[in-house]
Amino acid sequence: MSTLGFCNLGVSYDGVPAVVDFNDILYSGEWLCLIGPNGAGKSSVLRAAAGLVSYSGSVAIDQNEIPATSARWRARHIAYVPQSPVIPTDMIVHDYVLLGRNPYIKHFASESQNDRDVVERVLHRLDLTSFTKRPLGTLSGGEVQRLVIARALAQEAPVLFLDEPTSALDIGHQQQALELVDGLRREQGLTVVSAMHDLTLAGMYADRLVLMHQGRRVAEGTAQHVLRSETLAEFYGVTARVHHEPDGTVVVIPQRTPLL
């Protein structure tokens, strides 16, 4: 639906740079995955573009620069799924998804019929209809993850940010969540940017990987190109074997240092 551009994006915390001159352009419907060791600046890129931390440079959607002052405008264009969302345990599923409609509801007004219809559709699409009236505290980790994605979809934003979407999930739910996002971007043309630690999964789902190290981009391209043992050794300090499956999947297998 929309292109997303980063121009000289820079973030620093108390003068210490966390992201330096991040540039990129994503075409509509592309999935870009940011990888890199802890503290490389992956989350900072997402949090800056989502308006949660101040930044230098600019972020543009369809070549319109996001105005720094309007949280509502931003929320209509970028939906952000945080790494560990705050879950009010006594809120019910329907009301939680309805929060995603906030950027469209006037400050002191109530939601419209259209807002409720959007929520119905999203709940239906993500198979959450039977949960509608359940309090959030009674849901499992996988259900919560789906719910947070549902809230993001209710924002009807063309761009979706996912910060470590799978870190709290078991292998089955990891696959489910990522397949869901992949299906949604194919159906709706969502442009997706995710930050991920699991390199194999990152390579499987993203169109393009960007490897970050100390706030800078150090490698970019397809999984075959970026995920190489020497690159991983240099930036992650890890000894890993990279295995190429016949179907093109790149599998990263960490190696133990042999005991002498």
Place this chain on the structure above:
Amino acid sequence: MSALRTSDVSARGTDHQFWWFALSGVLLVCMVLVGLMIGPAGPTWWRIPLELLNRLPLISVESGVSASDWNIVWQIRAPRVVLAVIVGSTLSISGASYQGVFRNPLVDPYLLGVAAGAGLGATVVFSLQSGESSTWFIDPLPLIAFGGALVAVLVTYLVGTAFGANRSTTTLVLAGVAVTSLATAIQAFILQRNTDVVRQVYSWILGRLSSATWGDVRLVLPYVIASTVVLLLHRRLLDVMRVGDDEALALGVNVRRVRLVVVLAATLGTASVVAVSGLIGFVGIIVPHAVRLLAGASYRRVLPLSVLLGAAFLVAADIPSRVLANPAETPIGVVTAFFGAPFFLLLLRTRQTSQ
């Protein structure tokens, strides 16, 4: 409201929402009537509803209430009941709103120094007045207490946001703690040097509605109405803020501005009622929680229901405060805690076992 009533898709509570409002409204009306009927002097209790009916236009009922008896009801009991309605509803909705913007259920409306500031103001007034006969043109107590409360919160806010990190509320709360200690220390120092006013200050701190007049009501009404309207307008945004500052911001809420406006409105309301009624504790923290336990945690229900039930609770608490130690008054702060705490524990227990 029509949107609320028609939305049968949304969830537990919404179906019962109308009934919660109706029930709370009826309870409040009953409490107000009882509050008007009970008192040490004045007409027999059952004559009062008749006289009230009589005073409605187009209705004429023989109630047998004499003019002087009616004076007792209208000039002494009525302002007291109305003030209890105002104070109870304001403390409750302010407490609920503070709990919302600070996302902390243990917060009460006195968090940022309102109580200590008003207490210091009152102490100063009592000390200055002691000895000399009152020669003031107007009663300075509510004005100085109100001013003290606002100044204390202002200092808290300035210090808290000046030193605080970007959007952290912890610094603000800590600044509130510091300002409260400072004001209390100064208050203690002044009291130490004017021991003759300790009793007056102490009774003010425990709260009182006994000296209520229509003048008090007129004094606080504009502030209280403004504060309540602003807070009620923010009820949906407070629900969005339940997911935390970051996510609320990502959902398009200007978190800092909402927090500032809500804190200002709640402080204005609290400071004005504290100025006329002293420090009535317990209401601002317990009523919102009781509402949550009964009707669910959404601020769209918690705020308006807190207004109704907070008012009903304080009117009810004022009744034993008049009759328990007749002819003396039991401080209302004592009554709210003495009857409120066990009631709340009971509610907590029954709710926990039923879930």
